[in-house]
Amino acid sequence: MRVRIAYLLVVIFFIFVFIIFYRGLSNSNLYTPNTDIKNIPEFSSKTLLKKETVNSKNIFNQNKFYLLNIWASWCLPCRDEHPLLINLSNNNKIEIIGLNYKDKLSNAEKFINELGNPYSLILLDSEGTKAIEWGAYGIPETFLIYENKIIKRYIGPLNLKLVDEIKNYIK
């Protein structure tokens, strides 16, 4: 009798684990924009190139639009959307901040050397924890920010249509 209860408990345990994993899978599916965070999370981070530590309070504090772009040198779609970001960086109503995600420093620098630097500041997230704070789904991912509020988020690479949309916002 006792043995049977033990067996039953084991089976129940595994069913529980299955359900959790199953939910976990569909969770990442249902992970849609404009839920969760509205305000930008507070953090401090080292920066690429200038090698200094900055606090998020001092980044998004001016009265203009900001675009936070999460990228990595190993991410191919990031490479694709990069020219669009460079194009956008010529617009002085918006400032583009990069968040370099789980990358090797020298590769990240190489990437910027090769393709140009649209970012006014590149924050480092070598462990991927800051991207989690932002609730990022994956890379690339881009957040449009105004007055410390996230007004729009773009999962996946930007394209011409989305860039036009961003230009519309900041007009």
Added chain:
Amino acid sequence: MLYSSLGHYSLVFGLITSLPIIFFSIKNFKNDEVLDYKIITFSFIQLLLVVISFFGLIFAFVYSDFSNETVFNNSHTTKPLFYKISGTWGNHEGSLLLWLLVLTLFIFLFLIKSKNHLKKYRILTLLFQQIIIIGFFIFLIKSSNPFNYIFPIPDEGMGLNPILQDPALAIHPPILYLGYVGSSIIFSSVLAATTLNYISKNWATHIKSWILISWIFLTLGILLGSIWAYYELGWGGFWFWDPVENVSLMPWLALTTLLHCILILEKRSILSSWVIVLSIATFTLSMCGTFLVRSGILNSVHTFANDPERGLFILTFLFLLIFISLLIFFIFHKSDNQKINSFSLLSKETSILINNWFMMYFLSVVLIGTVYPIFLDVISSQKISVGPPFYHKIIVPFLIPFLIFMAIGPQLKWIKAGLNNKSHLLILFVISLLISFLIVDSLKINFLVNTLLIGSAFYLFFITIRDFFFKKFQNIQQNISHFGFSLLILSILFNNIFSNELITNLKVGESFKNDKFEITFNDLKKLDEKNYISFKGNFSIRENKIEDILEPELRVYNQPNIITSEADIKTTFFTDKFITMNSVKNEEYFNIRYQVKPFMLWIWISVLLISLGGLMSLFKKNHES
């Protein structure tokens, strides 16, 4: 084009071949006394078809056939041939094809190598293995087909992730998969043996070689991954407790424990439940790893493109296997005739059993650390990331008794208490603690834990060295592995404790001196390269009258105007020296970061020693039989 279709059709026919295999197996299971030769033939055909399919994919990569979606996504015409080939398994679809290849190869080898065993047992093992094989075939063809066709055909591929273009990483997946998938044979064989009540000393001897084979490959696979992380990721460490690293460590812990249990089973016919549960655990943990990595449920350096449909398939398949094995275990398993407590408290069995529990503890810590963030996310939508401090705090203190039991265990006898003439055990323990005390005393670190930890690691170190001389090579393979393990722990500890870092600003001609070393900035060479100007610094570092020259580099690119810094690493027998320099704004001073990482090389060597022990054990066994 040709190679892709060839690959695709062999894959489909490979799946169909499972039908005659299962048909003849079931027919043969009831009837004849000898194994039907048709079964082996069809298994061979299946293997051959998977091999053809695999080579089809390799050729598609070699000839840069971009009509193949996998090739398009992961290759490029300008890539060196070596990385074109390794690109075959550097992606989700190709790596699964490699899984399948190893699955079919191992079951074929198993059929040939198990001639002396019961026919029913061989057939049943084949049938269980076929369940796994069919599962992977369907998964591959349905949701991750490596031979998908794209039209119009692109001119150029997307290229392989540069971070993956590294020799250590090119061979890391195949070696690791041999370990992972090798455990499938153990899994199928255990299920068959449990069903037929065939678990015996004889069976233990036979399955031991399979355990050793997967164990060796798994150990080497983890080592290669770690070497890659150290040199390529350049964060200066070798183990980051990244979920995907953990996922390879968990089957290793289970397999190592299983290896020790099978020894007891072989000698004493006890602990059969341990053996069954661990065999099931090893393979399901490997599968669980595949699930975690491939489904995108975890985010990590290693994650392949995430696709929930794939995740769902592996998840369902994984739990199907778990329930089949639980069912078999509950219904068919009969506990050992001899009771567990039929041996003395101070015997080899006890010490192995105690360390088994420690291993299970380490395993659960890693398991919880890896999957807990998922649980928390699902239940409370909180996102957390479990990092090294968690693992260090929870695992490190328990290493102390673990190391001590590991040292004493092999000195004891089977069954009986045997501590006569063992005064050296105590003497060596006192010596180890003394040495450790002297080392730790001069440092400003947590005194008690470190003294005990280094002391117990030294204890194992000395005892294994003593055994090399006194035991007359009786059990040399175990001795080497345990020695390697003590060396590993010592190297990691010393690497942590004695790592040194110096950050200072210097200009040419200046030197900086502290109590440990003196850095002199000798020279700065300016070279004009194609698209950048290189400033190569020449530093001499004097430490205990030894002088080293290191040459870090600073690159100033002209378009756009950006400065990058290239480190210089010098690996020697006892330490790695690592230097970087950076410019300080508008001054002739440079910021110098110099790191000394002792015993890096020894970490790699000790893991090699651990697997060498396994390899010797494998050959010794084959030699005897």
